[in-house]
Amino acid sequence: MNKTILVTGGAGFIGSHVIRLLVNQYPKYQIVNLDKLTYAGNLENLTDIEKLPNYTFVKGDIVDRTFIVGLFEQYEFDAVIHLAAESHVDRSITNPMEFIETNIIGTVNLLHAAKQQWEEDYSDKLFYHVSTDEVYGTLGATGLFTETTAYDPRSPYSASKASSDHLVMAYYHTYGLPVVISNCSNNYGANQFPEKLIPLCINNIKHKKSLPIYGDGKYTRDWLWVEDHAIAINTIFHKGKHGETYNIGGHNEWKNIDLVHLLCDIMDEELKQEKGASRELITFIKDRPGHDRRYAIDATKVKNELDWVPSITFEEGLRATVKWYLQNEKWLNNVTSGNYQKYYQTQYTTPSK
Ligand code: NAD
Numbered sequence: 074m075n076k077t078i079l080v081t082g083g084a085g086f087i088g089s090h091v092i093r094l095l096v097n098q099y100p101k102y103q104i105v106n107l108d109k110l111t112y113a114g115n116l117e118n119l120t121d122i123e124k125l126p127n128y129t130f131v132k133g134d135i136v137d138r139t140f141i142v143g144l145f146e147q148y149e150f151d152a153v154i155h156l157a158a159e160s161h162v163d164r165s166i167t168n169p170m171e172f173i174e175t176n177i178i179g180t181v182n183l184l185h186a187a188k189q190q191w192e193e194d195y196s197d198k199l200f201y202h203v204s205t206d207e208v209y210g211t212l213g214a215t216g217l218f219t220e221t222t223a224y225d226p227r228s229p230y231s232a233s234k235a236s237s238d239h240l241v242m243a244y245y246h247t248y249g250l251p252v253v254i255s256n257c258s259n260n261y262g263a264n265q266f267p268e269k270l271i272p273l274c275i276n277n278i279k280h281k282k283s284l285p286i287y288g289d290g291k292y293t294r295d296w297l298w299v300e301d302h303a304i305a306i307n308t309i310f311h312k313g314k315h316g317e318t319y320n321i322g323g324h325n326e327w328k329n330i331d332l333v334h335l336l337c338d339i340m341d342e343e344l345k346q347e348k349g350a351s352r353e354l355i356t357f358i359k360d361r362p363g364h365d366r367r368y369a370i371d372a373t374k375v376k377n378e379l380d381w382v383p384s385i386t387f388e389e390g391l392r393a394t395v396k397w398y399l400q401n402e403k404w405l406n407n408v409t410s411g412n413y414q415k416y417y418q419t420q421y422t423t424p425s426k
């Protein structure tokens with residue numbers, strides 16, 4: 074079936090993997106990637122598919138309501154997969170307002186435009202909101218987040234995502250807008266901006282810089298390979314039930330320090346250096362304020378109802394990720410030097426000769 078799908082935040086880490094999957098797997102879908110190209114948006118993530126006839130890039134800001142309404146009128150979208158967000162907890166601590174604007178106002182602008190465009194006939198329409206497990210707050214040593222765990226966000230990032238989730242459900246209950254939400258655990262893989270733990274450590278090991286571990290290093294996260302997240306999003310987009318939430322996770326809990334030890338050992342092997350060399354770079358530093366102790370997802374619902382499970386082990390995914398960063402030195406150098414921000418200028422605004 075033909076569909077025109079708006080994907081927001083498609084130049085970011087997860088969004089670029091979602092777009093690649095959709096344009097390759099569904100030639101009949103028109104995929105429109107709307108992205109503001111903040112520091113986290115990088116069109117170099119999509120060079121392999123940018124010329125495909127079913128892909129269009131639009132530069133724009135989801136906070137600009139007039140622009141968003143106009144975009145819906147222009148393209149008559151059948152569906153939205155909403156990933157655009159400010160996504161880094163540390164940045165939300167230093168600059169919460171951007172998180173409130175993009176993650177809350179931006180989401181309600183999209184909901185408003187979708188409702189306005191679709192309300193005469195909601196059939197075959199879908200608003201898919203991509204969210205995080207961080208909305209559930211923090212766990213003690215035991216227990217898992219399920220879809221019915223009460224929301225208890227504790228950082229400006231997670232509070233803004235929790236607000237956006239509530240607004241999505243409000244549009245479902247109040248206006249009947251067909252929606253679905255997924256809440257996923259920490260992702261890792263190719264194309265992640267090197268401010269997040271895994272690519273930051275890979276980049277620092279390469280440059281023999283210290284590996285900053287917050288607090289005692291025993292904070293725990295449940296890690297999922299980004300391509301498995303993209304497959305889960307595709308599955309939920311096609312098979313998920315309206316008004317439902319699905320938790321997505323890797324059944325893969327790691328204390329930060331244990332993860333960094335494993336990463337150091339893989340880096341030593343891949344760089345052919347003495348075992349233990351990278352571990353010497355580990356430095357414990359002052360903790361993140363309000364640091365959530367443990368996240369862990371119960372992904373039984375998406376497994377039982379939609380038949381999705383992660384496809385690879387963490388050791389496989391982490392090694393593949395290390396290899397990707399080492400083989401894509403230009404990508405990493407462009408990101409760390411800021412050069413990637415010139416790509417849009419040369420690729421999209423220079424007239425062809
Ligand atoms: P990212 O920071 O890598 O990418 C975000 C993208 O959104 C960027 O391309 C950026 O330019 C764009 N963007 C930001 N503000 C915008 C605006 N106002 N208008 C239009 N575009 C804008 O983030 P990510 O890690 O790919 O996360 C994508 C989504 O998945 C987010 O909603 C995040 O909350 C959610 N999520 C992320 C993780 C994770 O581990 N990274 C886990 C669960 C859920």
Ligand code: TYD
Nearest residue numbers: 162259268269270271285286287292294329
């Ligand atoms: P991060 O990748 O920022 O993801 P999130 O905060 O969304 O879980 O951090 C993952 C874990 O690693 C988290 O417990 C914070 C910790 N961390 C460090 O110890 N040092 C760092 O430099 C970073 C970026 C994160």
